[in-house]
Amino acid sequence: MKTPICDMLGINIPLLAFSHCRDVVAAVTNAGGFGVLGASSHTPDQLEKELAWIDDHVNGKPYGADIIVPEKFEGKGQHLDPDALRALVPARHRAYVQSVLAEHRIVLDDQDFSAATARIGDGAGEALMDVAFRHPIKLIANALGVPTQSMFDRAKAAGVPVAALVGAREHAIKQVRAGVDLLVAQGTEAGGHCGEVSTMVLVPEVIEAIAPIRKVPVLAAGGIVTGRQMAAAVALGADGVWTGSVWLTTEEAETAPYTVRKMLAATSRDTVRSRGRTGKPSRQLKSDWTAAWESDKSPGALPMPLQSLISEPALRRIDVLAENGDPGAQALATYWVGQGVGLMTKIRTVRDVVYEMAEDFLAASERLSRAVAD
Numbered sequence: 001m002k003t004p005i006c007d008m009l010g011i012n013i014p015l016l017a018f019s020h021c022r023d024v025v026a027a028v029t030n031a032g033g034f035g036v037l038g039a040s041s042h043t044p045d046q047l048e049k050e051l052a053w054i055d056d057h058v059n060g061k062p063y064g065a066d067i068i069v070p071e072k073f074e075g076k077g078q079h080l081d082p083d084a085l086r087a088l089v090p091a092r093h094r095a096y097v098q099s100v101l102a103e104h105r106i107v108l109d110d111q112d113f114s115a116a117t118a119r120i121g122d123g124a125g126e127a128l129m130d131v132a133f134r135h136p137i138k139l140i141a142n143a144l145g146v147p148t149q150s151m152f153d154r155a156k157a158a159g160v161p162v163a164a165l166v167g168a169r170e171h172a173i174k175q176v177r178a179g180v181d182l183l184v185a186q187g188t189e190a191g192g193h194c195g196e197v198s199t200m201v202l203v204p205e206v207i208e209a210i211a212p213i214r215k216v217p218v219l220a221a222g223g224i225v226t227g228r229q230m231a232a233a234v235a236l237g238a239d240g241v242w243t244g245s246v247w248l249t250t251e252e253a254e255t256a257p258y259t260v261r262k263m264l265a266a267t268s269r270d271t272v273r274s275r276g277r278t279g280k281p282s283r284q285l286k287s288d289w290t291a292a293w294e295s296d297k298s299p300g301a302l303p304m305p306l307q308s309l310i311s312e313p314a315l316r317r318i319d320v321l322a323e324n325g326d327p328g329a330q331a332l333a334t335y336w337v338g339q340g341v342g343l344m345t346k347i348r349t350v351r352d353v354v355y356e357m358a359e360d361f362l363a364a365s366e367r368l369s370r371a372v373a374d
Helices: 004-009 022-030 044-058 082-087 091-103 110-115 124-132 149-158 169-178 199-210 227-235 257-265 288-294 306-323 327-332 339-343 350-371
Strands: 015-019 034-038 063-066 140-142 162-166 182-186 218-221 240-243 271-274 282-285
Touching: 015 022, 015 350, 022 034, 022 044, 022 063, 022 350, 034 044, 044 063, 044 124, 082 306, 091 110, 091 288, 091 306, 091 327, 110 306, 124 149, 140 149, 149 162, 162 169, 169 182, 169 199, 182 199, 199 218, 199 227, 227 240, 227 350, 257 282, 257 306, 271 288, 288 306, 288 327, 306 327
Parallel strands: 015 034, 015 240, 034 063, 063 140, 140 162, 162 182, 182 218, 218 240
Antiparallel strands: 271 282
C-alpha cells in the first residue's frame, strides 16, 4: 500500500485517524497509520499532557494535531473573556435547554452553565499551536475555513504540512490558492461538521477543481469505516482516507459507554445534521436532543461558540446519567458520528480495525484487478 500521502507522512497505510482520544491516536500510529489528535477539545495545559503522553507511546512514529480555527465565529476580533462570551447567550436559550431537560426529568444547575468555557475564541487557536509545535507533530490540520497565516508560518518553520477539511469544490479551490499542502474532501456522510455533498461525488469534484491550480494530495472522508471504502476512495483518485467515526467504538476510545451501545445498535439512517451542539451543522446520532433543536418550540441554535456554552454542560450531564440507567438521559444522549455507524456493529481494538481495513483494502484491490484482467 503506497500512495503520495504515505511518502509525505512516512506511513505504511494511507489511513489517517482523527480522534479526541490520545490512546486511539497512538494506537493507530503504532499500527502503521497516522493518528491525528483533535486538539480543540483541550485547554493548552491539557494538550501539553496529551501530546507528551503520545510522544512517550509512539517511539518517534508520526502523528498530527487538528486545531479548529474558524474563519467566522461570534465575537471574533473583540477579544472577549469567558464571562463576556457567556453574557452573549440569551436567557431564552438557557431556559429552553432547562425545559428540554425538565421534560426528561433532568435538572442542571445554573452554575453548570456559568462554568462552561468556549474552546473557540480569539487567541485560543494560537495558544494551542504554541503547545502543538513544541512537540514533533508531522501534520497540522484546520477545519471550518482557511488556516490562519500564523498556522501557515509556524508550520513552514517546523517543516510540517498543513491540511484543511473541505465540503465543497469552491472551498477546495480557496484552500489550494491559500497554500495548503493537503486537502481532506469530507462528504456529508461524515460525523461532526460536514457539508451537503456526498463523498462519492465530492472527491472527484475536488480533484478536478484543483487540478488546474496546483497538485495537492487529497484524502477522502465521510462514512469510511472499511478497507473496501478506502479502496473505492483511491479508485476515485484520492491518495488515502481520513477517518473518525470508526474509532469511537474501539476498546481504546473514551466515548461514553451508553453512547457506544447506542452506536452499535444504530443504522446509517440514525444520524442527522444538526446545529444543536455547536451552532454549525454537524452530523450526530439522532436523539431527543437533536429533535428538540428542530422542533417548532426551539429558539434556534446560537452561532459558534455560543451554542456550545449551553449544549456541552447539558450533554456531559446527560452522558453520566445515561450510563447510570436514567431513561430520560438515554433518550437525549447523542454524539458526533457519521453514516458509517451502520457498519460499526462490534467493539474491536484499534489495531484490529487498522489491520482489517488493510486486508479489506487489498482484497478489494485484487477484485478490481481481476475485473480488468485480460
